[in-house]
Amino acid sequence: MKFRAKIVDAACLNHFTRVSNMIAKLAKTCTLRISPEKLNFILCDRLVGGGVSMWCELEQENFFSEFQMEGVSAENNAIYLELTSENLSRALKTAQNARTLKIKLTNKHFPCLTVSVELLSMSTSSRIVTHDIPLKVIPRKLWKDFQQPSVPDADVSIYLPVLKTLKSVVEKMKNISNHLVIEANLNGELNLKIETDLVCVTTHFKDLGNPPLASDDASRDRDPAEMAEVHVDIRKLLQFLAGQQVNPTRALCNLVSSRMVHLDLLHEDVCLQYFIPALS
Amino acid sequence: MKCVVMGSNVKVLGKAVHSLSRIGDELYLEPLDDGLSLRTVNSSRSAYACFLFAPLFFQQYQAATPGQDLLRCKILMKSFLSIFRSLVMLEKTVEKCCISLNDRSSCLVVQLHCKYGVRKTHNLSFQDCECLQAVFNPASCPHVLRAPARILGEAVLPFPPALAEVTLGIGRGRRVILRSYQEEEADSTVKAMMTEMSIGEEDFQQLQAPEGIAITFCLKEFRGLLSFAESANLPVSIHFDAPGRPAIFTLEDSLLDGHFVLATLLELDPHSQDLGSSQLHRPVPQLQGHSTPHQDDFANDDIDSYMIAMETTVSSEGLRVLPSVTLTPGPQRHCGPGPHSEEEDNDEAEPGPVPGTPPPKKFRSMFFGSILDPIHSPQGPSPVLAEDSDGEG
Numbered sequence: 001m002k003f004r005a006k007i008v009d010a011a012c013l014n015h016f017t018r019v020s021n022m023i024a025k026l027a028k029t030c031t032l033r034i035s036p037e038k039l040n041f042i043l044c045d046r047l048v049g050g051g052v053s054m055w056c057e058l059e060q061e062n063f064f065s066e067f068q069m070e071g072v073s074a075e076n077n078a079i080y081l082e083l084t085s086e087n088l089s090r091a092l093k094t095a096q097n098a099r100t101l102k103i104k105l106t107n108k109h110f111p112c113l114t115v116s117v118e119l120l121s122m123s124t125s126s127r128i129v130t131h132d133i134p135l136k137v138i139p140r141k142l143w144k145d146f147q148q149p150s151v152p153d154a155d156v157s158i159y160l161p162v163l164k165t166l167k168s169v170v171e172k173m174k175n176i177s178n179h180l181v182i183e184a185n186l187n188g189e190l191n192l193k194i195e196t197d198l199v200c201v202t203t204h205f206k207d208l209g210n211p212p213l214a215s216d217d218a219s220r221d222r223d224p225a226e227m228a229e230v231h232v233d234i235r236k237l238l239q240f241l242a243g244q245q246v247n248p249t250r251a252l253c254n255l256v257s258s259r260m261v262h263l264d265l266l267h268e269d270v271c272l273q274y275f276i277p278a279l280s
Numbered sequence: 281m282k283c284v285v286m287g288s289n290v291k292v293l294g295k296a297v298h299s300l301s302r303i304g305d306e307l308y309l310e311p312l313d314d315g316l317s318l319r320t321v322n323s324s325r326s327a328y329a330c331f332l333f334a335p336l337f338f339q340q341y342q343a344a345t346p347g348q349d350l351l352r353c354k355i356l357m358k359s360f361l362s363i364f365r366s367l368v369m370l371e372k373t374v375e376k377c378c379i380s381l382n383d384r385s386s387c388l389v390v391q392l393h394c395k396y397g398v399r400k401t402h403n404l405s406f407q408d409c410e411c412l413q414a415v416f417n418p419a420s421c422p423h424v425l426r427a428p429a430r431i432l433g434e435a436v437l438p439f440p441p442a443l444a445e446v447t448l449g450i451g452r453g454r455r456v457i458l459r460s461y462q463e464e465e466a467d468s469t470v471k472a473m474m475t476e477m478s479i480g481e482e483d484f485q486q487l488q489a490p491e492g493i494a495i496t497f498c499l500k501e502f503r504g505l506l507s508f509a510e511s512a513n514l515p516v517s518i519h520f521d522a523p524g525r526p527a528i529f530t531l532e533d534s535l536l537d538g539h540f541v542l543a544t545l546l547e548l549d550p551h552s553q554d555l556g557s558s559q560l561h562r563p564v565p566q567l568q569g570h571s572t573p574h575q576d577d578f579a580n581d582d583i584d585s586y587m588i589a590m591e592t593t594v595s596s597e598g599l600r601v602l603p604s605v606t607l608t609p610g611p612q613r614h615c616g617p618g619p620h621s622e623e624e625d626n627d628e629a630e631p632g633p634v635p636g637t638p639p640p641k642k643f644r645s646m647f648f649g650s651i652l653d654p655i656h657s658p659q660g661p662s663p664v665l666a667e668d669s670d671g672e673g
Contacts, residue, residue, distance in 0.1 A: 087473045094438040094475075110471060125480020129438045134471035 001079055001137075003034050003105040006066040013101055016063050017092040018246065019056070019270050024089040025243035026054055026274070031138060031146050032113075034069050034079040037061075041085075042146045051277040052236050055148055058270045072140055079105070080138035080146060083113065091115040091131035099126070111135045149275060152262065154254035155228035158184040159209045160263075163251060167241040169203050174234050176201060179279065182237075183229035184255055186210050186222060194234075211252060228255040231279045237261075240274050248272075281311040281351060281381040284340040289535075290377045290392075294364030295508050296331045296538070301361045302504030303329045303540070308412045309388065310352035311343040311381070315536075319412045320357065326543035327501045328414040337535040339376075351381050353406035355388055363390050363402050373398075381406075416541050418528045421519035423489035425456065429509035429516050429531070431483050436503060438475050445545070446502070448518070449494025454481040461496045461545075485515060495523050496545035505529050505540045523547055 007013045023030055023041045033040040043054040060067045071077035095101050095117040102116045112132040119127040138146070160166060173180060173194045181193040190205040240263060254262040263274040285293055296318065300307060304320035304327075311317075315337070319330040335341040344350045364370060376393040392400040418424075435458050439446065445461040459476040481487050509516045509531050520527040524546030531538045 084473075090440065091473070091475075108474075112474075121483075125482040127434075127480070127483075128478040130476040130478070131438075132474040132476075134473065 001072055001105065002068065002070040003079055003103070004066070004068050005060070005064040005103045007063055007101045008065045008099075010098075012063045013092075013095060013098060015268065015270075017089070017095065019058065019267070020085070020089040020092050021245065022243045022267075022272070023054075023056060024085040026240065027085055029082060030054070030085050032081045032083060033146060034081070035071070036069060036077060039063075040148075044145050045275070045277070052240075053149055053275045055273045056270065057148075062269050076140055076143075078143070080143055081105075081111075081113065082136040082138055083133055087131075087133040088113070088115070091117075091133060094129050094131070095119075105135075106132070108132060111137050149273070151264075151273075152254070152256050152260065154262065155222070155257045156184045156186055156255045157211050157213075158186075158188065158190055158253050158255075159211065160251040160253050161190070161205045161208060163241055163244045163247055167238070167244075170234060170238050170241060173201060173203075174238055178234050179231060180234040180237060181229055181231050182253075182255065182261055183227040184208075184253065185227045186224040189227075190253070191227070228257045230255050230258060230261050232261055232276050233279060236276045240276070281344055281379075282340065282342045283311070283316055283338045283379045285337070285377040285379070286339040287375065288371070289337060290374050291367055291370045292337075292512060292536070293333070293377065294367050294370045295511050296333075296536075297357075297361055297364045298367070299504045299508040299538075300329050300331065301357050303327050303501055305357050306354050307357045307360050308352065308354050308409060309381075309406075310411070311341075311350060313343055316341070316343075316379075321412060321414070322501070327498065328412075328416075328541045329501075329505070329539070330414075331536060331538045333536045334534070352409060352411060353381060353388060354409035355404050355406045359402075359404050360390075363392070363400075414541055416526060416528055416539075418517075418519040418530060418539075421521045421525075421528060423493060423521065424486060424517055424519045425484055425489060426486040426515055426517040427484045429506060429512075429514055431479065432516055433506055433510045435477050435479055436499065436506065438477055439499060440473075440475075443475075443499050445496055446499040447494050447496040448520075450487075450489050450491050451478065452491060454487065454491065455479065456481070456484065456487070457494075486517070489520075493520075493522075495520050495527055496547075497527055497542040501540065501542055502529065505531070505538065508538065520544070 007016060019041075027041075027043040031040075031042040031044070033042055037060060039058050039060055041054070041056040043052070045051050045053040069077075069079065071079055092101075092115070095115075097120045098117045099120050100118045102114075104114045104116070106112050106114045108114075111134070113135055115131045115133065117129045117131075119129060121127045169192060170180070173192065176199065177194045177196050179194070181195070182190070183193070184190040188206065188208040188210055190208055191202055192205075193202045194200070244265070246267065248265045248267045250266040252264040254264065256262065259278050261276040261278075263272075263276070265272040265274075297307070300318060300320045304322045306320060308319040309316070310319070312332075315332045315334040317330060317332045319328070321328045373394040374392050375395060378389075378391040378393070380389045380391075382389060386405060388404040388406050390402045390404065392402075394400065435456075436446070439458075439460055443460050447457075447459045447461045449457050449459075451457040456479045457476060458479075460472075460474055462472050462474065505516065512531070512533070514531045514533055517530045518527060519530065523544055525544065526541050527544050529540040529542065
């Protein structure tokens with residue numbers, strides 16, 4: 001099992017750092033899947049995470065100038081690693097003024113992801129910072145838990161409003177109650193509702209737009225004004241929004257009535273999918 | 281005693297107090313003929329810091345009223361620090377600072393003369409105290425490195441603020457290496473990230489140490505000195521000896537000098553302080569580290585043999601990492617001043633370390649000589665301090 005990759009471009013490095021910061025905010029521990037074409041950050045729906053799952057995918061050639069990997073075997077050409085996300089984002093933080101960044105899978109008393117940064121320095125000598133991030137290697141028999149979640153057939157698909165606005169609304173609502181109702185329809189309307197004995201607060205977003213329906217989509221027959229609704233724990237939505245420091249290129253929300261909220265984001269070339277289950 | 285500090289020197293004084301506050305809870309203030317000395321020591325007596333401000337630093341400096349003995353006093357660091365708490369405020373509003381010691385009222389009076397006629401007077405009660413004097417001599421340390429504070433500040437930047445200890449050493453190619461030091465935990469399932477910074481020799485004004493030497497000391501205390509040095513833009517010299525012997529950090533200019541003496545870790549196991557990526561299966565030369573950027577081949581990555589071992593013995597628990605590393609018994613920390621006290625330490629050390637037991641945590645300080653009145657020496661479970669102060673600290 002081998003892995004080694006290098007980033008030399010500053011813009012790629014910054015983008016990779018931003019992705020890593022986002023992952024660190026979304027999941028304390030996550031699984032990194034390395035395959036010849038892609039890198040994935042995965043959180044599978046364990047009770048520990050409260051049932052949320054996350055799937056983030058990036059094409060390695062958009063970031064790395066060099067990328068070499070050898071999986072566990074030729075038929076199973078992938079590597080699954082479990083690490084503390086904050087370690088990676090902290091390691092990348094020191095790479096802000098880097099000439100090059102190298103990532104390598106190593107074994108120093110225990111398996112590590114070694115991030116080695118060559119810093120730009122005013123003097124002639126180079127400065128090198130190295131971080132060894134401890135890992136757990138996930139054995140092949142558990143790989144099935146970390147596959148790409150199937151995208152469910154949504155009742156309603158709608159584009160999200162500006163995430164910053166959404167976040168400030170949700171933050172204020174959290175003070176009132178933890179039980180949030182998200183509802184949306186095919187007319188581009190999205191509502192967030194909080195209800196307690198004393199007060200009921202609803203925020204309405206209009207004219208958001210819906211993605212075009214596929215020709216065989218069951219939702220075609222749906223009344224466009226009919227709302228699909230999902231009840232979720234507001235903190236999970238807030239955690240998701242807290243991870244979005246930059247406004248994404250595209251943000252979609254798919255609601256499966258009474259079952260789950262599927263958030264589908266695209267940050268330039270990195271796709272992030274986040275699944276929040278409905279409250280039982 | 282009476283000292284008057286003017287203008288921007290007030291901020292310098294404030295910064296020095298901030299620095300000292302990172303070390304100890306009590307400030308020993310002593311006006312000497314060659315200047316005002318501010319000293320402190322930490323509770324485990326494994327770190328000592330001292331700033332000496334020359335008479336020229338002050339607009340007016342009077343060590344003692346004629347005919348009186350030189351006074352020395354001990355005040356609570358917290359109280360003294362609160363006067364200089366906001367450095368921004370000091371810089372913007374304080375024009376003059378007067379410090380006077382009045383033995384009749386047993387009060388240390390600190391008066392800040394600020395803009396617009398505002399005058400703040402602080403009366404701090406103090407205790408008479410013994411002289412706090414650490415026994416150390418930078419000249420007796422065979423190794424030294426010196427660099428501008430900025431370089432050292434940049435060197436510690438990648439390390440997490442919470443990191444307690446760091447190892448400093450010279451690696452292959454005469455590169456100076458700083459590496460985070462983690463104690464071997466009994467609970468080996470949660471490992472911490474290891475960070476290493478490697479700097480070329482050219483960034484140092486002086487580097488007199490052999491390749492392979494390494495010492496481990498408290499990073500938090502070092503940062504205290506660094507923050508002062510960076511603001512004053514002074515070079516820092518680090519004088520050190522073998523691991524276990526105290527390391528002396530100095531900075532000076534024409535108006536002041538500072539000394540921080542920190543205990544270093546004495547490792548019983550010669551390899552645990554290695555700066556090299558030593559592996560269990562294959563010995564590699566010490567201090568290989570990551571200093572050479574060309575080490576890109578996989579020859580040193582033993583992940584395959586690890587994987588083979590793992591695949592053949594993986595149980596249904598799946599994710600548990602094989603405890604393939606047997607931890608060597610933890611280090612015992614002393615910084616004895618000589619072979620004489622090391623023998624004593626062995627007598628008093630815990631009876632044979634049990635593998636897996638967390639190592640004893642204390643850095644025991646041995647460099648305080650008998651200048652301390654025996655009545656005042658610390659009681660309790662810490663072993664006896666150095667017998668006498670002959671020889672180096």
